[in-house]
Amino acid sequence: MRDIGGFFRRNRLAALGAAVLALLLLGLLLAPVLAPSPIAVDVTQRLLPPGAGHLLGTDALGRDVLSRVLHGGRATLAIGVGVVALAFAVGVAAGTIAGFLGGVTDMLIMRLADAMLSFPGLVLAIALAAALGPGLGNAMLAVAVTLAPQFARLARGQALSIATRPYVEAAVAAGTPPLRILTRHVLPNGIGALLVQASLAVGSAILQTAGLGFLGLGAQPPLPEWGADVATNLALVREAPWVALAPGAAILLAALSFNLLGDGLADWFDPRRRMAA
Template sequence: MRGLLSFLRRNPLAAIGAALLLLILLAVGLAPLWSLLWPLPSPIAIDIQAKLAPPGAAHWLGTDYFGRDVLARLLHGGQATLAIGLGVVALAFCAGVPFGLLAGYAGGWADLVMMRVVDAMLSFPALVLAIALAAAFGPSLGNAMLAVSITLAPQFARVARAQAQSIAARPYVEAAIALGVRPPRLLLRYILRNGIGPLLVQASLALGSAILQTASLGFLGLGAQPPWPEWGADVSANLAYLRGAPWVVLAPGLAILLAVLSFNLIGDALAEWFNPRRRNAR
């Protein structure tokens, strides 16, 4: 604990990222409880008489064109956006890491064939591939989640392969092989366990990318469908009112910015934490 506090003092950006993420998680995760403190309307309740109302006592962040409370949509939309981001990274991790570990450990022609598949997927820009897949699957939140996870899985496969190749050549792995340790246990206990650091760094960076790509698909109408709140979809739906009522666009846009920024700062901090030389530097 003392080492962690010392690390955060030397890395203020890591502390800022952690504080931002904690604030977002508390605001979004405890959204159902906020109604106990003040009356928070339903995020899909329409009140035409209050459409495009500026921020005030009744609506802290104002309302959109249909009179829906922007703060309520921001909090409930954040639940969908963050949950999708976590789910996307979990799917990409579970699909990409075993693929990369097998390729790096097996080597030879198996590694060559498996990595050419990964290279073919990485040759497409991630967002373009996600848009193509989401359009092929059909516009829905689940399909958007699947499309983004497919685009992120090759990145985990690349990192896992590099870790497997590096760790498989170490003496303790060779000793385990000589003792007759079976490949599944060898991959899980010796290779994955000792190579988890870079994979966690990749996961934290992928969270920011997943949120951004999911919001982009929502902006294009390929993610969450109206009237359910989602940050990217809300930016798209209210873009026409940017000049007259900027709060309807700035609120979800800033939420996306802060969420992605926090995960990127935490990813940079994790990269330094898992490097003993940089972590213990004075």
């Protein structure tokens, strides 16, 4: 833990991602204090440019854009993290079991994962969300389904590699129960790569959730959500560009910060790259 500060000083991009993410999270946590209600309508204040009264201006209904960005980000990031947590739990469990047990179990789980991975992630998420119906809960489930096979494939590879290590073979020879081997040896030694994938997947989940919101399959009006707000205000981009650019920039910053942090985690879990960073 003593090397974390020095690592971030050497890895400027990881530090930048962590700093941007920290600022975003701070703004989202303080949203009720920093910004008024995101659904309060005042048509007398419609399409005001950024200024002292409204730092990011107002939209076509007179709602404060900064307030909608902050409150919408709470939903978008919560969904992104929740989606990845769900996909991580299901995918890692399935992939680790498949890689460790092998045989028919491995074949069935991996063929299902391959079938899901054969579709582009966003296309599959759109199809699932459309079938389930619009709403944040269904959008969250749809994105989780598209991400779980990625974790399963990576976890299987880690399990196959670790299962041949001498300490695992010794545990098997000693008669250690398979579940204990999985939880004490296989999963802890493969968690680094999985955490890196999880951090990168949060950025992907944010983009997919915003994409579903843009298509009307995520949050429904008047709830604030970055993707839905971009879609709603896209027609006004020439007249009042701030109403669409603000949530779009928030999506960009959130996804970029998680990707930079993921790259930093990849360096951290690789001792050679960590010392050279």
